[in-house]
Amino acid sequence: MKREVDGTIIELVKGDITSQPDCEAIVNAANAQLRTGGGVAGAIHRAAGPGLEKECRPMAPISPGEAVITSGHDLPNDHVIHCLGPIYGRDEPSDGLLANCYRNALRLAEDNDIPCIAFPAISTGAFGYPLEEAAEVALSTVLNEVKDLRSVKRVRFVLHSQRDLDVHGVTLDRLS
Ligand code: AR6
Numbered sequence: 394m395k396r397e398v399d400g401t402i403i404e405l406v407k408g409d410i411t412s413q414p415d416c417e418a419i420v421n422a423a424n425a426q427l428r429t430g431g432g433v434a435g436a437i438h439r440a441a442g443p444g445l446e447k448e449c450r451p452m453a454p455i456s457p458g459e460a461v462i463t464s465g466h467d468l469p470n471d472h473v474i475h476c477l478g479p480i481y482g483r484d485e486p487s488d489g490l491l492a493n494c495y496r497n498a499l500r501l502a503e504d505n506d507i508p509c510i511a512f513p514a515i516s517t518g519a520f521g522y523p524l525e526e527a528a529e530v531a532l533s534t535v536l537n538e539v540k541d542l543r544s545v546k547r548v549r550f551v552l553h554s555q556r557d558l559d560v561h562g563v564t565l566d567r568l569s
Contacts, residue, residue, distance in 0.1 A: 394562050396569045401539040402547045403532075405565060407558045410551045411440040414469035416509040418462075419551075420498050422518065423475040427453040427461070432518040437473060441466040445473065457484040458493030462501045472505060474498045478516030481523070488530050491516055495534040502545050509547040514557055524557060528564040536568055 395404040410419050410433055422433040427449035429438035438445055444466040452461045452475075460476045476498050479490035494515050502510045514531065516522035535548055552558040 394565065396565060398536060398569060399539045399542075401542050401545060403535060403539070403550075403565065403569070404547065405550045405552060405558060405561050407553070407555060408551050409436065409553070410511060410513045411436050411468065413511040413549065413551060416470060416511040416547070416549060417507045418472040418474050418502055418505070418510045419465075419468070419470050420460075420510065420512045420515070421473050421475040422513050422515045422520075423455070423477050425454040425456070425477055427455065427475055430519075433513045437468070441468045441473065449475065458490040458497065460494060460497035460501055462505060470511075472507065474501050474510070476515055478520050478522065481516065481521040487516075487522065488526070491522065491527060491530045492534040495531055496538060499535070499538050499542065499545060499548075503541075503543060506544045508544060509549065510545055511549040511551050513551055513553070514561070517557070524560050525564070528561045529568075532561065532564050532568050 421437045448463045457479045476494040479487045517527045
């Protein structure tokens with residue numbers, strides 16, 4: 394599914410965040426220590442190789458809603474933007490902190506002249522954020538930001554399951 398809004402393409406695909414070679418930046422659903430882990434963080438660190446953790450070390454820890462940028466190491470992408478999503482039910486306000494992740498990642502992409510950025514569904518795995526609510530926050534935040542984007546021409550959401558893709562599709566339909 395694809396929408397063009399204010400000259401930016403917002404697209405939803407089913408897939409693996411580490412297999413997006415046509416995007417200059419991918420976003421990591423990171424932990425505060427910026428170490429490898431499960432889910433997205435595990436997949437990204439495995440594909441990037443040990444140099445990524447080494448580059449991350451001096452930037453840690455980060456707080457919920459914060460984003461930092463590194464190079465992509467052995468990934469096919471130039472950059473990884475690491476975002477710490479809120480742990481649902483613990484880091485409050487969860488919706489504001491999750492929105493900060495998307496906003497801060499887009500700002501870093503703009504500052505680094507990145508044309509395409511690919512996001513996973515931050516916080517919806519180990520951090521327990523309900524999928525429908527997270528999709529609403531993610532897509533409404535991106536839709537609010539597009540008018541200010543100059544470098545970023547494509548924002549891709551890479552969803553891991555058919556259900557995740559369907560929920561984001563219904564939400565994007567409703568919001569755009
Ligand atoms: N590509 C795209 N999406 C994926 C992939 C992948 N390779 N793998 C999982 N997902 P999570 P969080 C989906 O847990 O909730 C880590 O251990 C997954 O199905 O990766 O922000 C870190 O170290 C879910 O929908 O991120 C942190 O401690 C979504 O990506 C913690 O988990 C996010 O799941 C972060 O938790």
